[in-house]
Amino acid sequence: MSTGITHFLHEILNPKSVAIYGANNSGASLACIQLMNLIISDYPGKIYPIHLKLDSIMGFPAYRTLDEVPEVPDVVIIVLPPRIVPQIFKECAEKGVKYIILISGGFRELTSDRKNDLTEQIIKIAKDHGIRFIGPNCLGVFNNWITEEEGKAFNISIWERLKRNKFSIASQSGTLSSHIFFDPENLDLGLGKSISVGNEANIDIVDCLEYFKDDEQTKVIGLYIEEIKRGRKFLELAKEITPKKPVIAIYGGGSEAGNRALTSHTGSMAGDKRIYKAVFKETGIIETSKVQEFLDLALALTKGYLPRGKRIGIITNSGGPGTMLANTAESEGLIVPELSEQLQQELKEMLPPIASFKNPIDVTFDMNLPYYYITLPEILMKSGEVDVLIQYGVVGFQDVMDKYLEHERIAQHAEFKKQDPEKSDELAKSLLQPTLKNAEKYSIPIFYISPQNFNSPWSSRLRQNGAILFKLWDRPIPLIKKLCEYSEFKQTHA
Amino acid sequence: MSTGITHFLHEILNPKSVAIYGANNSGASLACIQLMNLIISDYPGKIYPIHLKLDSIMGFPAYRTLDEVPEVPDVVIIVLPPRIVPQIFKECAEKGVKYIILISGGFRELTSDRKNDLTEQIIKIAKDHGIRFIGPNCLGVFNNWITEEEGKAFNISIWERLKRNKFSIASQSGTLSSHIFFDPENLDLGLGKSISVGNEANIDIVDCLEYFKDDEQTKVIGLYIEEIKRGRKFLELAKEITPKKPVIAIYGGGSEAGNRALTSHTGSMAGDKRIYKAVFKETGIIETSKVQEFLDLALALTKGYLPRGKRIGIITNSGGPGTMLANTAESEGLIVPELSEQLQQELKEMLPPIASFKNPIDVTFDMNLPYYYITLPEILMKSGEVDVLIQYGVVGFQDVMDKYLEHERIAQHAEFKKQDPEKSDELAKSLLQPTLKNAEKYSIPIFYISPQNFNSPWSSRLRQNGAILFKLWDRPIPLIKKLCEYSEFKQTHA
Numbered sequence: 001m002s003t004g005i006t007h008f009l010h011e012i013l014n015p016k017s018v019a020i021y022g023a024n025n026s027g028a029s030l031a032c033i034q035l036m037n038l039i040i041s042d043y044p045g046k047i048y049p050i051h052l053k054l055d056s057i058m059g060f061p062a063y064r065t066l067d068e069v070p071e072v073p074d075v076v077i078i079v080l081p082p083r084i085v086p087q088i089f090k091e092c093a094e095k096g097v098k099y100i101i102l103i104s105g106g107f108r109e110l111t112s113d114r115k116n117d118l119t120e121q122i123i124k125i126a127k128d129h130g131i132r133f134i135g136p137n138c139l140g141v142f143n144n145w146i147t148e149e150e151g152k153a154f155n156i157s158i159w160e161r162l163k164r165n166k167f168s169i170a171s172q173s174g175t176l177s178s179h180i181f182f183d184p185e186n187l188d189l190g191l192g193k194s195i196s197v198g199n200e201a202n203i204d205i206v207d208c209l210e211y212f213k214d215d216e217q218t219k220v221i222g223l224y225i226e227e228i229k230r231g232r233k234f235l236e237l238a239k240e241i242t243p244k245k246p247v248i249a250i251y252g253g254g255s256e257a258g259n260r261a262l263t264s265h266t267g268s269m270a271g272d273k274r275i276y277k278a279v280f281k282e283t284g285i286i287e288t289s290k291v292q293e294f295l296d297l298a299l300a301l302t303k304g305y306l307p308r309g310k311r312i313g314i315i316t317n318s319g320g321p322g323t324m325l326a327n328t329a330e331s332e333g334l335i336v337p338e339l340s341e342q343l344q345q346e347l348k349e350m351l352p353p354i355a356s357f358k359n360p361i362d363v364t365f366d367m368n369l370p371y372y373y374i375t376l377p378e379i380l381m382k383s384g385e386v387d388v389l390i391q392y393g394v395v396g397f398q399d400v401m402d403k404y405l406e407h408e409r410i411a412q413h414a415e416f417k418k419q420d421p422e423k424s425d426e427l428a429k430s431l432l433q434p435t436l437k438n439a440e441k442y443s444i445p446i447f448y449i450s451p452q453n454f455n456s457p458w459s460s461r462l463r464q465n466g467a468i469l470f471k472l473w474d475r476p477i478p479l480i481k482k483l484c485e486y487s488e489f490k491q492t493h494a
Numbered sequence: 495m496s497t498g499i500t501h502f503l504h505e506i507l508n509p510k511s512v513a514i515y516g517a518n519n520s521g522a523s524l525a526c527i528q529l530m531n532l533i534i535s536d537y538p539g540k541i542y543p544i545h546l547k548l549d550s551i552m553g554f555p556a557y558r559t560l561d562e563v564p565e566v567p568d569v570v571i572i573v574l575p576p577r578i579v580p581q582i583f584k585e586c587a588e589k590g591v592k593y594i595i596l597i598s599g600g601f602r603e604l605t606s607d608r609k610n611d612l613t614e615q616i617i618k619i620a621k622d623h624g625i626r627f628i629g630p631n632c633l634g635v636f637n638n639w640i641t642e643e644e645g646k647a648f649n650i651s652i653w654e655r656l657k658r659n660k661f662s663i664a665s666q667s668g669t670l671s672s673h674i675f676f677d678p679e680n681l682d683l684g685l686g687k688s689i690s691v692g693n694e695a696n697i698d699i700v701d702c703l704e705y706f707k708d709d710e711q712t713k714v715i716g717l718y719i720e721e722i723k724r725g726r727k728f729l730e731l732a733k734e735i736t737p738k739k740p741v742i743a744i745y746g747g748g749s750e751a752g753n754r755a756l757t758s759h760t761g762s763m764a765g766d767k768r769i770y771k772a773v774f775k776e777t778g779i780i781e782t783s784k785v786q787e788f789l790d791l792a793l794a795l796t797k798g799y800l801p802r803g804k805r806i807g808i809i810t811n812s813g814g815p816g817t818m819l820a821n822t823a824e825s826e827g828l829i830v831p832e833l834s835e836q837l838q839q840e841l842k843e844m845l846p847p848i849a850s851f852k853n854p855i856d857v858t859f860d861m862n863l864p865y866y867y868i869t870l871p872e873i874l875m876k877s878g879e880v881d882v883l884i885q886y887g888v889v890g891f892q893d894v895m896d897k898y899l900e901h902e903r904i905a906q907h908a909e910f911k912k913q914d915p916e917k918s919d920e921l922a923k924s925l926l927q928p929t930l931k932n933a934e935k936y937s938i939p940i941f942y943i944s945p946q947n948f949n950s951p952w953s954s955r956l957r958q959n960g961a962i963l964f965k966l967w968d969r970p971i972p973l974i975k976k977l978c979e980y981s982e983f984k985q986t987h988a
Contacts (some may be wrong), residue, residue: 025907027898027908027910033894036898036901036904036908039898039901040897057907058903058907058908059903059907063831081531092803105848106847106848114811125724129631131694138614149653159897160897172816173814174812174814175812175813175945176814180945180966182946182948182950183945183946183948183966184945214672224814226814252814252818252821253817254821255820255824256824256830257808257820257823257824257832257853257854259822280706289818289821289822292968318667318673319667319669319671320668320718321669322747323746327746327767329747329751330749330750331783334749336749336751353600359751368548369563393701400527404534405651407534409553410521410530410533410552413552413553414519414521415520415521416521451669451673451674451676452676452677455678472785474784474785474786474787482637490544
């Protein structure tokens, strides 16, 4: 899909044809998995498998050599034992190939007693022939923007289909670029593009940052960093990007054991944790050491959830979670302001007599759904007294009731009936849409929490309507804290 | 179910008959939900609904008054407007009832301008007639040990069936005693007993602690505390219990907004966070401020997972997660020791050439399942060089393959076939059981992490075999840290 972008990484992510070395029909190898990922993603370009013996692979005609392929493929994917890779690079050069994705490991990351110069060989061949390549020792790329319409992807690295969004990842770990997406909780997030850079023999994470900077299909950038080789360029780019697009980063180095792991993992020498922390702070990069928080931040930021200040309004129908949220918020330096007398008075007229109006606002068990989902959040959003809302207890009572009806005695005697799923769909829509629109109108992000199963019918409906929903109440506060910090950075660096 | 325990709370949790005020057939009230919880839990005792007009409720004959009930119910459950509760208490006294569970709110937690003396009234009636009662303003109780065999419960507070274990909760929040269990991730944990103490007008959290202390159906205790009214007794009991049974506590007070929420929630005055922290530390109570960690601790501790020291062995097949785990471990004060030369040599002979042997042990993509699941953990457990293991990447490749076969092209051309689920069951059992036995034999807890959906077929199989499985790698390290601290406390207080 063309966007007028000329960065070479855009070409690697949008090939019209690919050749792939290493796959067969057995399924039992990384190369097969990568080819199958292309297939399940309905990659719209041409696929040319290359194999010394097979005539066809997964139904595609196979070629003995790259030379026999009837065109010059835009990208060549290589998953072969490292010792023969330099020869393949030469064949690519002869064919006129411009881009290679080199998946194979066993190059620089060998331990010292088995060192080799394979990396140097391929770097030289690439340089001599103007080839750019990703890897080695990577899981390749994912591009959910290969076609105008959502639904197809250029994907060799991810085992499942993901919703399209404008979150792009560049990662020095294949797991962080690919394998953090197999969870129903993360389906809400989706993914735009992802690049596993591996050992960075030719293309590095700084190239990715440079590409994402001007890429209009990228609104939020996620990085997993073990080592930055081009520090000056990284700083320069990061400073340019962060006032416009949020950058979320995990730094995987800094401890003794971590560095030991790194040395064997990519062969890079890790740096000092404090240096990276300082760099992130200076450049406005949002740092996290937790994968879940990385994903939570990506979800909130792709939705554009940026609180203008640190004042949290907490709406709850249960005391415990409200109290815990308030405690955590204050411990984290956020503010849970006592509401003004006037606002309390306004709430008092509408809430049940045993409710609490001060903030947390505890409506207790007695609740009126349109009031709870729409009116109460709107009053708070309009008030100007809070910058962000958390709402605990958005429970699907109908789900609970439907479940009770599975018991024979209850089914026989209860006066209530199973809810028509379409009515529940309508109800969820009617309760959520006005509030999500208000959140946009007043620029007050709202985060929901339900104690029910994340995939229960009601929770699924809330999520389908676009709510950011958490199962328990541990994650929203640290998330909001980081959003506030970035928001402040952005306000002062506009 | 009798265990020779004479504590009065054991009687409240094991009634042979209950009367319930407030329920009807509509389903649309807390009282109805509580009655339906009794029904879905197959409560084996007699149920006497009391209602002024109805002849039968959910198929049970209903009684106009308690007086008409043909026996003295062991426990009376009341969910009625607060103003009529003193009258009901008097009727209970006349009938000779010994125990009441008072669910209704609207007593002490009223805001000051609507204050009443209802609490004082019921306290006096109870005192005069030797009645003990739980509440008001609570969600009641749950007892998964009501019968010898697992499968029935005395449950008025939890909407779903839960596996039975020896984890018991006493909570000053109904949500923390009941509503944190609706998540597929928590089904592995299950629950033994749970008591929502509400406003503690008569029975408090200290009574619960006293009961759980000698209860052989309780091995691990969870507390949610907003305020401890009998501090001295609490200290005394906690000190007696923690060397034998772990106690996990969340303290919900301490911040300004938290205290504001508390005051309206239960009417109690919250204390100083530092005092509670000091009390927890002195008594060996494991403190957490996160609900998820509360549940993780409960799961590990009910399994008896107590590392003897702080040395972690990290097994991985992906560099990034291994590095991040090592980093987090060191940041948290745990040790990721470099393995001895001898042990590294032993591993080197068995691992693929590009693997890393130092710790984290990264076997890379090339993996042999029996080696990965059984041999490698066993070598480490036997070595004496680590106290606890984390294993990342226990992926169900067959699940991935089965999913690929849903695509027509792959189904048509691939040489691999769908796996027989029974064979996968056998495989999971054969890979997990030896290691879980070794974990017990060598007293080295092992925690698993998979990037796949927690309910994917392979992840479910691992969990069914008794593995503690995490989806992402953020939670195991903080969990292990707390387990190590408690283990150390226990070793020095034996």
